[in-house]
Amino acid sequence: MNDSELQPIDIVTQQAHQAFIEMGSIKGVERSKAVKQMAIKLKECLDDILQANTLDLEISKEMAVPELISDWLKLTPQRLESAIEILETLAELPDPFQKVINSPYQVTYCQNYSQLMPLGVIALIYEALPELAIITAGLAIKTGNSLILRGSSEASNTNSIIAQALQIALEDVDFPSFCLQFLPSEQGFKIEDLVTQDQYINLIIPYGRPSLIQEVTQFATAPVLKSAMGNCYLYWSLCNDLELVKHIITDSYNTIPDPVNAIEKVLINCQQKSNSITRLFNHLQEQKFTLLGDEILVNEYPEHLQLISTPMWGKPFLNHTIAFRVVDDLSSAIAWINNYSSGHANCLITDSYQEGRIFAMETDSALVYVNSSPRFYRYLPGSNSVFLGISNQKGNRRGLISLETFTTVKQIVVGSGEV
Template sequence: MAIESSSNLLLTSLQRAYNAYLALEMSSSSDRSQGIKSMAKGLKNSFDAILEANTLDLEMSREMAVPDILIDWLKLTPERLQNTVEILEYLAKAPDPIQQVFHSPYRVNTSGTYCQLMPLGVTALIHETFPELGAIAAGFCLKTGNSLILRGCGPSSHSNRAIAEILQEALEAARLPVGCLEDLSGDEGTSIQDLVTQDQYLSLVIPYGRPSLIEQVTQLATAPVLKSAMGNCYLYWSPTVDLDMVRWVILDSHASEPDPVNAIEKVLISPSQNPSILVRLFNVLREKGFQLRGDTELSSEFPDYLLPVKPSEWSNPYLDKIISFKVVNDLSEAIIWINQYSSGHADCLVTDSYPESRQFATEVDSALVYINTSPRFYRASKQGDSLFLGVSNQKGHHRGLISLETFTTLKQVVQGNGKL
C-alpha cells in the first residue's frame, strides 16, 4: 500500500509539473519575473523559520554521526540565505533568455530559417543537503519557463520542506500555475530511481552533491542527466612562477562556500622547483588548516610536511582542505596526467610563458581552463552579470558553467511563402 501511495504521489507531482510547464511556456516574462520576486520576498521574510528547521536537521545529523562535510553543506546561516535572496532578486531583473531569436547558420530550400530559445520542460534537481540550492534552481527554472521537481537527499528534510513551502506559497501569491515547483524531499518514500526513470515527463535531471550521488543518478536515469562536478581540480606550477601567485590561486580556489566546486586539490610541480620555496608553501598551507600529501618522491624528501598519497586519490576529489603534490618532468607530462586523473571540469596553470599557456589551453581536456587566475567558483559572478548553478564536466547536453541558457533548448523554424 505504501509503495502504491508513493507511486501515485510521484505521478501526480509529475503531471502537475508537466502541466505547469505547458502553462509557463505561454506566460509572459514579467509574470515569471514577478514570481521570482515573490519567492525572494518570501524567503527574506522567513529566515527565522528556515533556520529553526535547519537547526533540527543539524541536531539529527550530529546524532546520526553524519560526515562533517555534509554538515558543512547543510548548515544554513543568515549570510547564505541572504545570498540566495540576492541571487533571486538578480534573476528577476535579468534579461529574459526565452524566445531570443537569431539567424540559423544554414537554409532549407528557399525558405527562411531562424532559431529561438525555448524552455526545456520539467527539470528535476536531486541535491545532497545544500537546502538553499532548491530555491536558486527554482529561480533558474522559472526564469526560463521550466517547472522544477526537488528531491533532497541526506539529512536536510526539515530545511528542504520549509524552503519549498515558502516558495510554493510565494508562487501561488504570484498566481503562477500550480506545479511550477514540486517537492519530493520529505518522507513520502519516492526513491531516486522512481523519479529519474520518468523520462516521459522529465526533460532534464541535475544531480548535485558527492561523486557517489552523481554516479548513482547517472546509472539509474532514463531521462537526460546533466552531471555537476566538484573538487579534484589540478594546478600545474611552472617552475619560473613566483610563490605569491601559486599561494593566492590555491587559497582563493578554496574560498567558495559552502561547496568546493573548483577547489584545487592536486598540484603538479617541476623537479627543478626550489625546495626552500616548497617548504614555504607547505608552511603557509598548514597554517591555513590544510592537510598535505605527496607522491613517493616528495613524501620521502619532505616527511615532516607530506603524508604519502594512495594511488586511488589522484582520480578522486577530497572535497576538504587536503592538497596532494606530485613531481612531473614538464608541462606535457602534466597535461597527460591531468587528462587521465582530473575530474575534467576545471584545471589551472600558472606560468609566465605564452607558449605554455597556449599548449595548456589547447591540450587539456577540461570544460574550464584557468591560466594565471584563481578557478574559484562564484554562483553570482563578482564581475559581469552572470549567474551559475554549478559546473558540468560532461560532453553532451552542456559542458562548463551551468547558466540560464543551460535550461533552454533550440527550436528551429523554417518559414516559407507557400511556394517551392
C-alpha cells in the first residue's frame, strides 16, 4: 500500500494526514466493509502470521528477551483468532457518527447540538503484543481515522506480516493510500522522532511496560493517551467470604497475555481472621503466586511471605507476584491506594453497602470494582463493546479505551438566517 519505511518521518505523518482528509467522504457502511475485509485478509494470512511469529520467538530466545516480553510476543492461534473476531464485531456495529448528541450548553439562541467526529491521525506505539495492531486498526478505520503503527523489534516479522495484510485489505476496498502505515523499528524510526510530529498526529497511544509509557510521555509534543497496566489494589474489608476473595484475585489474572487489571497488592483489615489469611496464602501459593508482605505480616507469616521493598508499593510487578499489607480501616486503605496505586482499576471486598459507596466515591481510580472481579476483557462474546486497554490519566479519555476514544466532539450551531 505504501513505502513508509523509505520515507522520512515527517513525510509519513503528512501522508497519513492527507489520507485522513480523503477519508472524510467515506460513509459508515464503507468503513464497516473495510474492517470486514481486514478480517477476511487476516484469515487468509493466518498461517503466514503464525510462522512469522515463530521466527520472532526463536530470535528472541537467542537475544535473551525478558520472559514478560516473550509471553506478550507469543501469538497463539487463539489470540489471533480472537483479534479477528473483534474486527468482525466492529464491522457489524452501527456507524458511531450517526448519533446526534444534545449540546451540553447553549452557545447562542440558535439551535445547538453536538456530533461525534474522527480524531485524525493516530499513532500506536506498542511493545510486543502483535494483535494490538489488528484491534487498533479496526477501531481506527471504523471511526474514519488514519493509523500509524510502530511496534517493537522483538515482534518485527509478525508486525510486518500483519501490517501488510491490513494494508492489502484496505487496498481491496479502495481506501486512501497511507491511511494505515507501518514503521519498522529496525529501519531507524525512533520513538522520539514520531511523537514530536504534532503538526499532523492528533493522538499517540503507547502500550507496554511503564518504561515505554514514560519514554513516550517525556518526548511527545502531540497528545498522549497513557494506557495503564498492573499495580491494581484490593482492600479486603471485614468480609467473611473467603471464596470470593480467592476468586477475585485469581480471576483478575485471566486476561491473556496481558492481565491489565491483575490485583498485585492486597490491603487486609487488621481485624481479619488469621486462619482466613493463612488459607488465602496457601491457596495462592498452590496457584504458583509469589507472595510478599509488610513487616507485620512477614513476622506473622514467615513461611508464606517475603519482605517487600518500599518502592514496589507504587510499581507494577507484571508477573504472578502479590504483596500484602495490614491497614486499620477503610479510610486508611483508600488513602494508601490513592497514594500508591496506578489509579486505573482498584477493588473492594466488603459486606457493607456504605463502605462500597464510600470506596466508589473516594478512591482516585478510573474504574472501581466492589465485590466483583476486575478482570479486563477486550471483547465479551455477544456484547457490542470492544476495548483496547485502560487509561489512568485524568480528563475526558480516562477509563476504558473504546470506539468513542477514537472520536472527538464538534458543536454545531444552526440559525434561521436572521440577525
